[in-house]
Amino acid sequence: MLLNKPLVAILLSAPMALAHAGAWNFQYQGFYDPQIQAFDDSMVLSGWFAGVDLDANDVISASELTALHIDGINYLACGGPLTCVVPAFAYAGGANLDFSVARFYRDSTLSVGYGIVTGDKINTYVTEDGNTNYMAEWHWTDATTLSVSPVPEPAAWMTLAGGALLLAGRRARVRAGGPG
Numbered sequence: 001m002l003l004n005k006p007l008v009a010i011l012l013s014a015p016m017a018l019a020h021a022g023a024w025n026f027q028y029q030g031f032y033d034p035q036i037q038a039f040d041d042s043m044v045l046s047g048w049f050a051g052v053d054l055d056a057n058d059v060i061s062a063s064e065l066t067a068l069h070i071d072g073i074n075y076l077a078c079g080g081p082l083t084c085v086v087p088a089f090a091y092a093g094g095a096n097l098d099f100s101v102a103r104f105y106r107d108s109t110l111s112v113g114y115g116i117v118t119g120d121k122i123n124t125y126v127t128e129d130g131n132t133n134y135m136a137e138w139h140w141t142d143a144t145t146l147s148v149s150p151v152p153e154p155a156a157w158m159t160l161a162g163g164a165l166l167l168a169g170r171r172a173r174v175r176a177g178g179p180g
Helices: 005-018 154-175
Strands: 021-033 038-052 065-070 082-091 097-106 110-117 121-128 131-139 145-150
Touching (some): 038 082, 065 082
Antiparallel strands (some): 021 038, 021 131, 082 097, 097 110, 110 121
16 A cells, blocks of 8 residues: 655654643752751652643643642642642753742641742641641752653654564565565
């Protein structure tokens, strides 16, 4: 079966329409811990996010996020007794990731909260019957590092597989004496 060249070009370029979409893993490492009054290089904040740059400004903003997972929780899809908010988010490529998030649980006697403002602090608290039972903070410093890496997209793998199949088909036709 001979495919028409424009159709093949369209099929192979379709994943490129998703060029402004992606998913990334991130990890911040090393925070100042006021509880021990020292920098803790073993403290890690990690997760992943996905988004689509709908306005083509090379920045994934909060309104363009499709997922934001931190500590195994998707902040865009909290449910049940857990409430999550993402008041700010911006990823401009490389090591330019800034966000603020919060999650909390409340019932008649217990309140548990966790918040992150990148570049500032991570905080958590537990109150019971109006009394704070636990509170902790970790602060960003100049020594806090960030690494961000892309997660391979299915579209990229499909493009690679499609190209390999086309090359294999062409090679088979040439070996069989057909047109290359």
